[in-house]
Amino acid sequence: SQTIHQWPATLVQPVGSPLSLECTVEGTSNPNLYWYRQAAGRGLQLLFYSVGIGQISSEVPQNLSASRPQDRQFILSSKKLLLSDSGFYLCAWSAQEGGQPQHFGDGTRLSIL
């Protein structure tokens, strides 16, 4: 069966520090991968998605970046965090075929001080 791992679960970082959140998927190949951010009590904001290794599409201009160095690995990064980067970050995967749901990781709660 397929599983998705996302870490860390919580993170407290000072303003201006770098960020690296990692997400890996097991049990499937060539998945679509996604990074979302969710503000408290709000809906999901799509940040990045990837349909293959090295293929990254950005939905929202920001100081975050994403990379997909391996088929089932998706990394969210920042060189310098802003206060506005606080939030709940969710990684997700879906099969390439249409009609397939997204499956989400447990999320990372990021607090910027």
Next chain:
Amino acid sequence: AQKITQTQPGMFVQEKEAVTLDCTYDTSDQSYGLFWYKQPSSGEMIFLIYQGSYDEQNATEGRYSLNFQKARKSANLVISASQLGDSAMYFCAMREGLGAGGSYIPTFGRGTSLIVHP
């Protein structure tokens, strides 16, 4: 215009009763998929149920069923026999174009908060 509309920011239901969470969608595609997800207070997003635009029967998964009315472009989630553990945020989502070349990006609604009272 929003592609997914969830008009109920909050809903309350008595334990063991049924509840309907509304979702309307907007698309010009003939081929699309509709999804419902549950997000408990712990944060994880849990896939509940799927309905394809060409499916003639309403989807069901245990206590969850999807009331799909294509002409009205609605895909309401019905939870039967509510349990305390059903208290959560519920999100409706749509993915347009189910064949090759379809959209990789689902559109999510803003969610409905469901509270189940004992």
